[in-house]
Amino acid sequence: MSATATRTLLRNGRALRPGRVLTFVGLLVLALVWIYPFIWLLSASVKDSSEIFGSGLDLIPDQFVWENYLRAWNEAGFASYFVNSVLITAGTVLLVVVRSALAGYVLGRFDFPGKKLLIGVFLVTFFLPEGYTIIPVTQLTDQLGLLNTHAGVILGLGAGGQIASTLLYAGYFRGLPKELEESAKLDGAGPFRTFFQIMMPMAWPITATVVILTFLFAWNTYLLPLVFTLSEPDLRTLAIGMTVFVGEYGQDWSGMAAAAVISLVPVVVVFVILQRKFVDSIAGAVKQ
Amino acid sequence: MTITTSAPPSATGTKGPDGRAQRSRKHSFREIWWIYVFLLPTLLGYGAYTVYPLLASWWYALLDWPGFAVSGEFVGLQNFERLLTDHQFWNAFGKSLLFLVIAVPARVGLALLLALWLNSKRTPFSGFFRTLFFLPVVTTGAIIGIVFTLLLDGGGPISLGLVWAGITETPTNLVANAGTSLYAGIAVWVWKWLGITMIYWLAALQTVPQDVHEAAMLDGANGRKEFWHVTLPLLVPFLVIITLIDTVSALNVFDLMQTLTAGGPAFSSEVIEIFIYRTAFAATVPQLGYASAAAVLFGLLTVIIAVAQGAGVRWARARMGGGS
Incomplete structure (x- = not known):
């Protein structure tokens, strides 16, 4: 009997067993417990504040209070926090993609003096925690006159670090046939045109991965925007706005829940749409 | 993550026969100048925002520096001497280690199951x-921290659920209690990040050949026996790598812990990053030099852990037969 036949037989034999149903029910219960915090949050965001802690474990509100969202969006300033988060995330993603694609291309395909040193520096600093460098980075941004600007936050997030993205590009470009450059040269294309017109379009799977990983990082980051923008209401991102909200309206729990939903919805929606790519990106990044 | 240094030699102007080596090297720089143009954004950005801060923090650690508006004064090793006897620093150091020792095995083990x-x-x-x-993996740590202050409130669902299940007698707020706040933080952290470690493990399990399972099954091994004797040994190299990744992640918990407990109550959950943040940015008189010294010691800890586990990874790679 071949292995495939055995497998088919085993699977069919087990299809209707109670074990399979039990596994499913067990996993379903666990998964519901797992995402319960989000279900609770959605429920709290449309409750009246007094009902959140007053009605025990009931998830269905007596009355849907949609004003919570209006209050968070308009009065608490989440409209502008949202715009700031989008601007800073987009800027960081763009910076990281351009920077790491350019560097990854030459690291992956060419030898040049100083290459080993550069890779050595990358590997030494690969696991550097953010908390370690926040003071010099703040000082540097201050000296550049960028402390109270979006550009300051974007540079702080995307200019350094992000080695994984560079290495992903390097690994991908290394695997492409070298005839690509040769034929481009015959067509009279210089290195810049070759890169932007031939290499970059070919590397789109890596670009997608880098965009996803950087988007997650920039949207969810906290320490650097906290230090840079806490005292600047016009620059605050959603996470910082949330911190301020807790300080100013500590008792407005339903407003807080609505604000949290506003902050989490973009990243969750993007995840649900692109979930396959998310999971593959992360699994792919770790396999490297 | 490794990069082999081999690359298409044709584009770089290799050394010619003896006599022409000198000329061809000069020639080659004219051919490869554009490589450095490509590297320029990385060299500038990485130099200014990663390498420079790394070196500068060592210098700052030697300063008495009460704020960004003024310049610091050189005080030698005084900051380090003070750190050695500062029980708040060692408290935070201990909390970070405790966090690491409990949270990493929990996350790695549960994710494997x-x-x-x-x-x-x-x-x-x-x-x-x-x-x-x-799903929790993609969410914002700082928002999750704030949401869990509500979920863990005495009147919130977790507290009521624990009473309902008979685990506690009266409603309790686990983050407002000095005895449980750190552990509550660990639990939330494991919950938030378990999914990504699960993906690592699923990727690792894909490398265990299906016929190994079947061979073991046909030999009459039951599921548990098969796991201990067949699957687990194949997973050891991944265990080392995944533990390294999760350990580094456990040293970056500022967003979650700051918003969940802010280190409290009474410093019972103050991990080292909160200590640094508080000393540098949240104090009425910032102590930037002192905070830098703490950061340098913290960085050393990370490097030691990373090097130790890096050795482990190399050993694991060798076991896997060179592939990764």
Whole structure:
């Protein structure tokens, strides 16, 4: 009997067993417990504040209070926090993609003096925690006159670090046939045109991965925007706005829940749409 | 993550026969100048925002520096001497280590169990469940911290659930209690990040050949026996790598812990990053030099852990037969 036949037989034999149903029910219960915090949050965001802690474990509100969202969006300033988060995330993603694609291309395909040193520096600093460098980075941004600007936050997030993205590009470009450059040269294309017109379009799977990983990082980051923008209401991102909200309206729990939903919805929606790519990106990044 | 240094030699102007070596090297720089143009954004950005801060923090650690508006004064090793006897620093250091020692094995172990469960052929809808368990990973740590202050409130669902289950007698707020705040933080952290470790494990399990399972099954090995004797040994190299990744992640918990407990109550959950942040940015008189010294010691800890585990990874790679 071949292995495939055995497998088919085993699977069919087990299809209707109670074990399979039990596994499913067990996993379903666990998964519901797992995402319960989000279900609770959605429920709290449309409750009246007094009902959140007053009605025990009931998830269905007596009355849907949609004003919570209006209050968070308009009065608490989440409209502008949202715009700031989008601007800073987009800027960081763009910076990281351009920077790491350019560097990854030459690291992956060419030898040049100083290459080993550069890779050595990358590997030494690969696991550097953010908390370690926040003071010099703040000082540097201050000296550049960028402390109270979006550009300051974007540079702080995307200019350094992000080695994984560079290495992903390097690994991908290394695997492409070298005839690509040769034929481009015959067509009279210089290195810049070759890169932007031939290499970059070919590397789109890596670009997608880098965009996803950087988007997650920039949207969810906290320490650097906290230090840079806490005292600047016009620059605050959603996470910082949330911190301020807790300080100013500590008792407005339903407003807080609505604000949290506003902050989490973009990243969750993007995840649900692109979930396959998310999971593959992360699994792919770790396999490297 | 490794880069081999071999590359297409044609584009770089290799050394010619003896006599022409000198000329061809000069020639080659004219050919490869554009490589440095490509590297320029990385050299500038990485130099200014990663390498320079790394070196500068060592210098700052030697300063008495009460704020960004003024310049610091050189005080030699005084900051380090003060750190050695500062029980708040050692408290924070200890909390970070405790966090590491409990949270990392919990995250790695539970994620493996979940991955094995989802990887089984008998598990229906495993893709759907994988998505649900992964969901917390994509969310903002600081927002999650704030949401959990509500969930963990004395009148909140977790407290009521514990009473209902008979685990506690009266409603308790686990983050407002000095005895439980750090552990509550660990639990939330494990919950938030378990999904990504599960994905690592699922990727690792894909490398265990299916016929190994079947051979073991045909030999009459039951599931548990098969796991201990066949699957687990194959997973050891991944265990080392995944533990390294999760350990580094456990040293970056500022967003979650600051918003969940802010280190309290009474410093009972103050991990080292909160200590640094508080000393540098949240104090009435900032002590930037002192905070830098703490950061340098913290960085050394990370490097030691990373080097130790790096050695482990190399050993693991060798075991895997060179592939990665």
